[in-house]
Every structure is written in C-alpha cells, then in structure tokens.
Amino acid sequence: MTRATAKQRLRLxxxxxxxGASVQRYRQYVTRSINAVLPARSKLDNLDRxxxxxxxxxxxxxxxxxxxxxxxxxxxxxxxxxxxxGMPFWSHQPNRPVAQLSHTANGLISRLExxxxxxxxxxxxxxxxGALLARFGDDAGGLAVMIAHLSLSAQxxxxxxxxxxxxxxxxxxxxxxxxxxxxxDSREMRHLFERCDLQPPTQPVPTFPSWKPKRALDHILASPxxxxxxxxxxxxxxxxxxxxxxxxxxxxxxxxxxx
Numbered sequence: 001m002t003r004a005t006a007k008q009r010l011r012l013x014x015x016x017x018x019x020g021a022s023v024q025r026y027r028q029y030v031t032r033s034i035n036a037v038l039p040a041r042s043k044l045d046n047l048d049r050x051x052x053x054x055x056x057x058x059x060x061x062x063x064x065x066x067x068x069x070x071x072x073x074x075x076x077x078x079x080x081x082x083x084x085x086g087m088p089f090w091s092h093q094p095n096r097p098v099a100q101l102s103h104t105a106n107g108l109i110s111r112l113e114x115x116x117x118x119x120x121x122x123x124x125x126x127x128x129x130g131a132l133l134a135r136f137g138d139d140a141g142g143l144a145v146m147i148a149h150l151s152l153s154a155q156x157x158x159x160x161x162x163x164x165x166x167x168x169x170x171x172x173x174x175x176x177x178x179x180x181x182x183x184x185d186s187r188e189m190r191h192l193f194e195r196c197d198l199q200p201p202t203q204p205v206p207t208f209p210s211w212k213p214k215r216a217l218d219h220i221l222a223s224p225x226x227x228x229x230x231x232x233x234x235x236x237x238x239x240x241x242x243x244x245x246x247x248x249x250x251x252x253x254x255x256x257x258x259x
Contacts, residue, residue, distance in 0.1 A: 007249050007251060007253070008255070010059065010247070010255070011059075012145075012220055012245065012247075012248060013054070013057040013060045013234075013245045014060075014147070014219075015050070015060065015062055016063040017062055018064050018238075018240055019066040020044065020066070020072060021043060022239065023240040043073075044073075044075075046239075049238065050236075050243075051080075052085075054081065054082075054085035054087060055085055055086060057245070058110065058112055060081075060108070060110065061107070061108060061178055062077075062081070062109070063106055063107075063147070063148075064104055064149065065078045065106070066102065067092060067105040069100055069103040076092065081109060087111055089109070090107065090108060090110070091114070092105045092107045092108065092132075093106040093131075095128050096129075106148070106149060113136070113256070114136055117133070122150070122151075123159040123160060124151055129151055131146050131148040133146045134147075136254075136255040137256070141173065141250075141254030143175065143250060143255055144168065144173065145174075146167070147177060148164060148177075148178040148180065150179070152181055154187070159191075162195055165191065165193075165194065166196070168198060169196040172197075173225055174223045175220065175223075177219065178219070179218050192221075198223055201216075201220075201221065201228075201231070206233075207233060208242070209241075217241065218241055218244045219244070220244055222248060226250060227248065229246075229247045229248065231245070232244075232245050
C-alpha cells in the first residue's frame with residue numbers, strides 16, 4: 001500500500017445552532033426575543049432541516065444546543081439531531097443552566113465511535129463555558145477533536161484559548177472546532193497558536209452574521225499532520241451563524257467510521 005492510499009479522509013461540521021432558533025436580521029434579536037425562552041414548532045423544523053444534512057459528515061460539533069429546558073420543549077437537541085439523522089454516536093456537555101428556562105450545551109455527533117469523551121470547564125470570571133474533547137482511534141495515530149464555544153470577552157477568550165492549547169499540545173493529530181467568537185488573527189488567538197501545533201487557517205471563511213457573513217468567528221483548526229483539504233460553509237442558515245464544514249486528511253487510516 002502506498003503512502004497516498006494509506007491516508008484517510010473525514011468530513012467535519014461545526015454549527016452554532018442557537019437552540020434551534022432562526023435569526024435573519026439584527027432586529028430579530030429583539031423582535032423574536034420571546035423565542036429565547038419559549039419552545040416553538042419552527043425550532044423543531046429548523047433542527048429537522050439540519051438533521052437531513054448531517055449524514056454527509058463524520059464528526060459534527062454543536063454549540064448552543066439545548067440540553068433540555070423550556071425553550072426547547074425539554075428536548076435534548078444533540079440527541080434529537082443524532083437520532084433523526086441516524087448517526088450512531090452522540091455526547092453533550094451541558095454548561096449553563098438558567099432555572100428551567102434554558103440549558104446551553106456543546107454537542108458531539110459522530111459516525112466514529114469515540115474511545116473517550118472528556119468535559120473541560122473553561123476558565124472564565126462568569127462560569128458556564130466548556131470544551132468537549134473526543135478521542136478517536138488508537139493513541140499513536142488517533143484523532144483528538146475538541147469542540148468549544150468561547151466567551152464574548154477578549155480577556156476571557158485569551159485564558160480559554162491558552163487552556164485549550166495546553167490540553168491539545170499532547171495530541172499529535174488534533175482538531176479544534178467551534179464558535180470561538182474571534183477572528184484568527186486576533187491577539188487572543190496567538191495564545192492558542194503559541195501553546196500547541198494547531199495551524200492558523202490559510203483563508204478564514206466568514207460565518208457571521210448568517211444573513212450577510214462578514215466575520216470569520218467559527219473555525220476548524222488542525223495540527224500539521226492533519227491536512228485540511230477544503231473548508232466551506234453550508235448554504236442553508238440554521239441560526240445567526242453559518243455552519244462551517246471541512247474535509248481533512250489523516251496520515252494513516254487509524255479511525256473506523258460506521259457507514
């Protein structure tokens with residue numbers, strides 16, 4: 001077997017789903033603010049549209065999924081998306097419960113069976129941010145995927161990215177994906193690149209706002225041995241961020257996907 005044929009390709013998707021809500025103009029943050037705390041049929045319809053696309057991908061990272069509260073009709077949205085899409089593995093990391101009104105979570109959906117999933121609370125003056133790390137395949141050639149949703153404060157993001165960099169420096173084949181709430185050339189992103197081998201994107205893709213994307217706030221970053229072959233956004237808008245997709249190439253076929 002040649003070196004070229006031994007490599008493995010996977011497709012990744014990162015999506016901030018805003019608990020199923022759809023925002024198409026800035027003013028709708030105000031005019032549709034009631035959607036932030038009440039369930040709606042439109043949220044389920046939005047999730048169903050997303051679920052139709054998930055089988056195209058091997059690993060999906062969700063941000064702002066609801067873990068089961070009033071605003072989602074007490075539905076675990078990560079589990080719902082996984083089961084509706086027919087994806088065999090899912091996990092979630094509930095981070096920020098607000099009474100029973102909302103319960104924000106990071107989510108993992110995958111056709112790859114993770115060897116281990118680890119929840120990390122992220123440093124922040126206001127608790128409630130986290131990162132979810134999934135490891136696939138054997139330790140030597142396996143893949144580590146971290147899903148994160150970072151703070152709005154640049155100071156908090158710097159601390160969070162520094163922490164993430166320290167965790168990921170132990171994994172030769174690593175991917176970080178999520179809503180990092182900052183551009184790739186920001187000062188706080190340097191805290192990440194200084195602490196691990198993750199590479200800055202060659203051409204950041206704007207994802208926010210979804211109706212007229214101007215800012216690249218969502219990222220899929222990889223270590224040097226994990227080659228990112230292409231990055232694109234899904235044409236459909238499922239929240240105020242566009243979903244970001246990437247096709248990656250692993251140096252060896254070390255993870256097994258369920259087809």
